[in-house]
Amino acid sequence: MASERQLSRRSLLGRTAAVAAGAGALTATAATAASAATRDVDVAIVGAGLAGLTAARDLVAAGRTVAVLEARDRVGGRVVNLPLAGGGVTEGGGEFIGPTQTRIKALADSLGVDTFATYNTGKNLLYKDGKKTPYATDGLLGSVPPVDVAGLANAAIVQASLDDMAKQVPVDAPWTAAKAQEWDRQTFETWLRANAVVPSAKFLMDVACTSIFSAEPRELSLLFVLFYIAAAGDASTPGTLERLTETANGAQELRFVGGSQLVPVKLAATLGDRVVLNAPVRTITRSGGGYTVTADGVTVTARRVVVAVPPPLAARIVYDPLLPAARDQLTQRLPMASVGKAIAIYDTPFWRADGLNGQVVSDTGVVSSTFDNSPPDASYGALMGFIEADKARELDAASEAEVRAAVLKDYVTYFGEKAASPTSFVLQRWNNERYTRGGPVSIAAPGVLTQYGPALREPVGGVHWAGTETSVHWMGFMDGAVRSGERVAKEVLAAL
16 A cells, blocks of 8 residues: 555745845845946846846856846746735745755755745545545545545556656756657657546546646646656655655645745845846847847846746847757747636634645646645635646636636635635736746647757857756756756856
């Protein structure tokens, strides 16, 4: 039965009183495009998410001059705190960290941002075929939803197979795996249909897929899925599907006190007016021995450029000379997945009194996975639900009121009538965010990695690439973003 403990599901993704001190320090020192018309630096960095800010930190520490150009009026990229009407914050983007995510943890520690355990006391809920089943997460099956025995057995075999195949994928070059061509010719859906032959096992794997990637199995290359699993570790710890899906001992184990955006806010504050907000980059032009980077209201000349935004957004910049065809076509084939986060706020986390931990796996509704997003002191209750993949796309054109009604209907189904009347409700719709257009990560369909993968990190002249999509460990996570920033800083320093 031990192998049956290997499957659950993963959530993804994560400017108020709790973040005010750090945000205030940033706004007091960061420049705006209007006040930073020209800059001449060693390195221009496009994007003030965790990747760009980490690269800037390391370059400055090495004595280099930098300018970080950020399109938004805030730092953090896909990491953002959402203000609550009654005070406090909740995370609208990346929020969780766990074992082997050592680089984001080290960064947070250096900035004095503490962590606390994701609430995981009590029973999970499985809602399937119209039936609600509470189940313990510390029993024989661990946090595996209690579907039928045949489904559990099949799912355990499927997960073991995926983990075994992932061990054969080099994280720094998945396209060189011995079976890369075979695995990259098929979708994850095709492989699941041949292997997850019990319907309940297919259900478990489908929920795991949408929770991890915010994408449907039909959208993903099998090789990409195997790489993602392999990357869920570090140099000494092989990645596993279980680490992606678990709360305790998994990628959802910890949250940040004050919200995850406190990390990039405090990091940006250490860089001061090197960070320029409201400055979307339009062109990167080779000029003499360096580059001219033109953004709204500001022009930067630099010896090297780091582009630290998701591939689809990097593709919207005009490059002169043109990027190599392989790099450009790679960005054409790495779309963002589809995700939103809906958080309902209550006076108390009332589900805890019912012996529930707030985590749900469901086969229906617009929200198929939830978490208890309450603060560490439980001064109010917060239920967070992911709206992902097909469900997210179905609601892209819906009004916020319509999304709220659909989400609360699901919360009532899972947690009862008390869930119908939150004190407030916040929604982050990444598909409709101008400078993200989806999330939590860019995804690869069949044929992309084997044909275009080598262009992912390969510099083009003096233009270097960062962002979580370029990380060899924890791609798609905050940890991967930090790792990519550290890697690209070393790359640039070696070239200067």
